[in-house]
Amino acid sequence: MNELGEFALMMALATALYGIAGYVMAIRQNRVDLYFSADRTPLIVWGCVMVSSVALWKAFITDDFSLQYVWAYSNRDLDIFYKISSFWGGQKGSLLFWTLLLTTYMMVVHVQNRKRDLRVVPIAMVVMLVITLFFLFLLNFSTKPFEVIPVPPEDGRGLNPLLQNYWMVIHPPTLYLGYVGFTVPFAFAVAALLTRNLDDGWIRMTRKWTLISWFFLCMGNLFGAQWAYVELGWGGYWAWDPVENAAFMPLMVATAYLHSVMIQEKKDMMKVWNMALILLTYVMTIFGTFITRSGLIQSVHTFDEATLGYFFLAFLGVIVLFCVGLILKRLPLLKSKNELDSFLSRESSFLFNNLVLLGIAFATFWGTIFPIISEAVRGVKITVGPPFYNQVNVPIGLVLLALIGIGPIIAWRRATWSNLKKNFAKPVLAGVVGGAVLFPMVPLTDKAEILSYVAFVLCIFVMATILIEFWKGAAARQSLHQESVPASYSNLVWKNKRRYGGYIVHIGVVFIFAGIAGSQAYSVDIEKHLKIGEKITLGGYDLTLEKVIWIKANETKERLIAQLAVEKDGVRIWTGKPEKEFYKGQNQPVSEVDLRSTLKEDLYLILADYRGEQFDPVTNTMATISDGEATIKAHVMPMVAWIWMGGWTIALGTVVAAWPDRAEARRRLERLKRMEGVFAPAQQE
Amino acid sequence: MSGVNFLEFILIAVVLLLVGVPLFSKFPPRRLFAPLDMETEEYKHLLVRKEEILLAIKEVEFDLKTDKMSDDDFQIVRKKLEDEALSVMERIDQLEKELKKKPASGSADIA
Numbered sequence: 001m002n003e004l005g006e007f008a009l010m011m012a013l014a015t016a017l018y019g020i021a022g023y024v025m026a027i028r029q030n031r032v033d034l035y036f037s038a039d040r041t042p043l044i045v046w047g048c049v050m051v052s053s054v055a056l057w058k059a060f061i062t063d064d065f066s067l068q069y070v071w072a073y074s075n076r077d078l079d080i081f082y083k084i085s086s087f088w089g090g091q092k093g094s095l096l097f098w099t100l101l102l103t104t105y106m107m108v109v110h111v112q113n114r115k116r117d118l119r120v121v122p123i124a125m126v127v128m129l130v131i132t133l134f135f136l137f138l139l140n141f142s143t144k145p146f147e148v149i150p151v152p153p154e155d156g157r158g159l160n161p162l163l164q165n166y167w168m169v170i171h172p173p174t175l176y177l178g179y180v181g182f183t184v185p186f187a188f189a190v191a192a193l194l195t196r197n198l199d200d201g202w203i204r205m206t207r208k209w210t211l212i213s214w215f216f217l218c219m220g221n222l223f224g225a226q227w228a229y230v231e232l233g234w235g236g237y238w239a240w241d242p243v244e245n246a247a248f249m250p251l252m253v254a255t256a257y258l259h260s261v262m263i264q265e266k267k268d269m270m271k272v273w274n275m276a277l278i279l280l281t282y283v284m285t286i287f288g289t290f291i292t293r294s295g296l297i298q299s300v301h302t303f304d305e306a307t308l309g310y311f312f313l314a315f316l317g318v319i320v321l322f323c324v325g326l327i328l329k330r331l332p333l334l335k336s337k338n339e340l341d342s343f344l345s346r347e348s349s350f351l352f353n354n355l356v357l358l359g360i361a362f363a364t365f366w367g368t369i370f371p372i373i374s375e376a377v378r379g380v381k382i383t384v385g386p387p388f389y390n391q392v393n394v395p396i397g398l399v400l401l402a403l404i405g406i407g408p409i410i411a412w413r414r415a416t417w418s419n420l421k422k423n424f425a426k427p428v429l430a431g432v433v434g435g436a437v438l439f440p441m442v443p444l445t446d447k448a449e450i451l452s453y454v455a456f457v458l459c460i461f462v463m464a465t466i467l468i469e470f471w472k473g474a475a476a477r478q479s480l481h482q483e484s485v486p487a488s489y490s491n492l493v494w495k496n497k498r499r500y501g502g503y504i505v506h507i508g509v510v511f512i513f514a515g516i517a518g519s520q521a522y523s524v525d526i527e528k529h530l531k532i533g534e535k536i537t538l539g540g541y542d543l544t545l546e547k548v549i550w551i552k553a554n555e556t557k558e559r560l561i562a563q564l565a566v567e568k569d570g571v572r573i574w575t576g577k578p579e580k581e582f583y584k585g586q587n588q589p590v591s592e593v594d595l596r597s598t599l600k601e602d603l604y605l606i607l608a609d610y611r612g613e614q615f616d617p618v619t620n621t622m623a624t625i626s627d628g629e630a631t632i633k634a635h636v637m638p639m640v641a642w643i644w645m646g647g648w649t650i651a652l653g654t655v656v657a658a659w660p661d662r663a664e665a666r667r668r669l670e671r672l673k674r675m676e677g678v679f680a681p682a683q684q685e
Numbered sequence: 686m687s688g689v690n691f692l693e694f695i696l697i698a699v700v701l702l703l704v705g706v707p708l709f710s711k712f713p714p715r716r717l718f719a720p721l722d723m724e725t726e727e728y729k730h731l732l733v734r735k736e737e738i739l740l741a742i743k744e745v746e747f748d749l750k751t752d753k754m755s756d757d758d759f760q761i762v763r764k765k766l767e768d769e770a771l772s773v774m775e776r777i778d779q780l781e782k783e784l785k786k787k788p789a790s791g792s793a794d795i796a
Contacts, residue, residue, distance in 0.1 A: 007693045030717050036707035199730040411748040413762050416755035476750040671732050678784045
């Protein structure tokens, strides 16, 4: 099966090459036979990559340690769940997984569009095949997942314990679905540029793909934060690590695109800007991949392989030059005749939001590459840490938060000052009242606390604007269509899914801002060495060390658990069990935090250090060590759960916004029907 | 022939069959892609524009109802949109007449 997997990758490479050549020759020479032959290659390439992936999964599940990759990332005792996720645990497998997702997207897009616009779709397929070819080249000649060990070892090295966490099973596929998904709008944008089909047809074709990719990228970032929070044990969820930044930057650019593209759809303007944004989003995903896979930057997330970095750098360079050249060449065709009706309009607020989002992306980009530049220029590697990002991005983020509130109040095309003032009154009042209520409740002793307070006030303002939008919209429906109150709310959302789905997403973003503000400014922590029966007090909690326990979980893992009684106001409310896990063959133990999470705050416990006897190998069972001691680090972090709640709210909003719109489908059918009288079917959309 | 070699052979055969069959099939001669016709592109674009303008009119009516726009601004924007819609519809009708006179494009048969 391994040989078949390797062979299938070679077949995929050959087929992709044939597909590219076939499409191009068929189009240039008007060869119908060749066109239909090439048109089958996206499906074949996907099939071959799938065969290869199944072969690698089979090797993991059957403990085939003759494969170097399986040996390096699995062992016999590994849970089946993690054997499956070990597939993307290392460089080689994750590249294959990336290629599998890429070809799956390509296959679905091909099937979905095979009867649509003949001019753009095959060129988009060529673009996707070229990108696939790059990854297949790496898999066949540079980063081979089916590399064999001549004498297979008895057991594998095992998966990095940090990756043995359910969030790490979900996080990479989600993030990759986002990263890879942007290949679809990128391919269609390039195809539109190449074929000069520069109306908004390509945008309508890829609207859902863009939204889905954005959603996965957003959730991938949040799942990654959740993994860092529960697994890395440093008491935080985001550290502005270069790899975190790599996933964050395309998210910012894509968010800017999702907003500005609405202006193109509504007003037929900003074509150059939107084209540049979607191309930049893809460039950022490849830049992120380069950062992660080049070995250039050290991080807990990176794969250390310099050779691959050169390939990605070259690929990135080619894409950037190609995109810039293409946009410059098509510039005259991308110019729009329309202009903004008024500076005071939602379009303007979207433009401002674009600048803010790009500002955050650029600041993050600069902070990420500065250590590389400083090392190259001055020979000294200057680390850019969280203080830089917080100093730059927090104020910009607050402006963005304010804009989320201002946007819905302003009318499209032309807003009126007097109405604007009237519409601002209630949300501003809500913000002022909320701020006044919070003022005596929250400490305001340093910059972080003041900024968090501002964030809370803005969150209240934004939430008020969104809720008022729902209320006013429903009231308008009640008077216009004589609908009941529940019907007016459901119809309001259902008949304008994009707008109100977007508002739900904004509510999620407000939750995230509130969660970040609360947890960043008002967290308290303590680290103390405890003997059995000793107590620490933090944030109103009394933590008493009850016992230290050794458990042999299985042949490869032992657990040291510190049990703490958690009391509040003299009442026991929870038993905390932070632990350290010791894996066979790993030098360092891994911390497994324990946390009690409520909407108000998280009590986050880490077993930082320990003292005591080893467990009894004779009984091989749980054994209490009477004289055990442990160093416990405890954090009380307000409102962290709001961040995760925000993520699920974003998910709900995206589902609403992406839900198929019957009215839109009906309009499309009417359009096609009208075209029937003018064109033959294939010339239609 | 070992099991794996046999599977590799099957894979090659399947791939060759899939890409090869169209190459040995007979297709009536036709044009894959008609050259880009600016009038056709404009027509398709305007059909969408028309929809967008009509939606925009509904949207400004909703903005008026939800107090985001004054009556004066509403009248200005609505007039502008109606004028735009009118000119788009006139141009669509004009293009339809011109396009109907044109010979059918060869790309129609594919797909």
